[in-house]
Amino acid sequence: MTTRQKYIDYSQLFSQLIDEEDEMNETVVSFLYHLFPNELFVRGISVLESGNMFIYVLEKDGKELHSNSSSSTDNDAPSVSTAEASEPSSTSLNDIFQSSHTKENSLVEKLYTEPHSLTYRLIVKQEELKSPPIYVDLPHWFCSCDEFNELFKQEMLENEEPSLYSQAVFELIDESEHLEDKFGLLAPRSGHQRFFRHELVMCPHLLAFGLILETRPAMLRYFIEKRSQVFLITIQNVDEWLKLHLNIVV
Numbered sequence: 001m002t003t004r005q006k007y008i009d010y011s012q013l014f015s016q017l018i019d020e021e022d023e024m025n026e027t028v029v030s031f032l033y034h035l036f037p038n039e040l041f042v043r044g045i046s047v048l049e050s051g052n053m054f055i056y057v058l059e060k061d062g063k064e065l066h067s068n069s070s071s072s073t074d075n076d077a078p079s080v081s082t083a084e085a086s087e088p089s090s091t092s093l094n095d096i097f098q099s100s101h102t103k104e105n106s107l108v109e110k111l112y113t114e115p116h117s118l119t120y121r122l123i124v125k126q127e128e129l130k131s132p133p134i135y136v137d138l139p140h141w142f143c144s145c146d147e148f149n150e151l152f153k154q155e156m157l158e159n160e161e162p163s164l165y166s167q168a169v170f171e172l173i174d175e176s177e178h179l180e181d182k183f184g185l186l187a188p189r190s191g192h193q194r195f196f197r198h199e200l201v202m203c204p205h206l207l208a209f210g211l212i213l214e215t216r217p218a219m220l221r222y223f224i225e226k227r228s229q230v231f232l233i234t235i236q237n238v239d240e241w242l243k244l245h246l247n248i249v250v
């Protein structure tokens, strides 16, 4: 089994991107710029700052988040998880906002602590209205964009040896070994940590979602709340959820 080239803890490194003052740390930016080929880091940040990234969570049994009663499947008019859609009645707007904020926070935590317990989809809306949305799947290291698929074909399918799996996956066989890094971490098999060798195949969309979902909850909160550039949306209705899925695969 090919070992990972290096034991860089990408999650740790990405976590330092935003400093205590909520500013981009220029030293880390410069390091990451040189770490990734083809200006991938710049393009990843550009996706992150485009305002086109959506995290849709299916709300099962009303448990994930109650506040967003007007959730939507329409990518053109997403309903973000703030209190703006609620009509004030006897409850004050401030109470509604606080409640919504608390629930959003708990969902952010859950995306980190128990992501496998959630049904969620990561979507990047494309600038051209006629282009279909891009579907990103971090736990399986997949993206529906052309760049990812072209690289995948070049690196994986046109090489006969070694096997596709051993080329793509780095697995920690020794049970005493454990990496804190979460970037490229795949769903576990036989209790072993497995990583996709992202240095082989990566695109800006996987990098952008990795930056906010495989680092620390504060990073995700920063881009949702402070920058309003990533949208966390809950969907209650299964039919709407399926429609969302159809929109992506068709």
Ligand SMILES: [Zn+2]
Binding pocket: 134, 143, 144, 145, 146, 147, 148, 203, 204, 205, 206
């Ligand atoms: Zn992509």
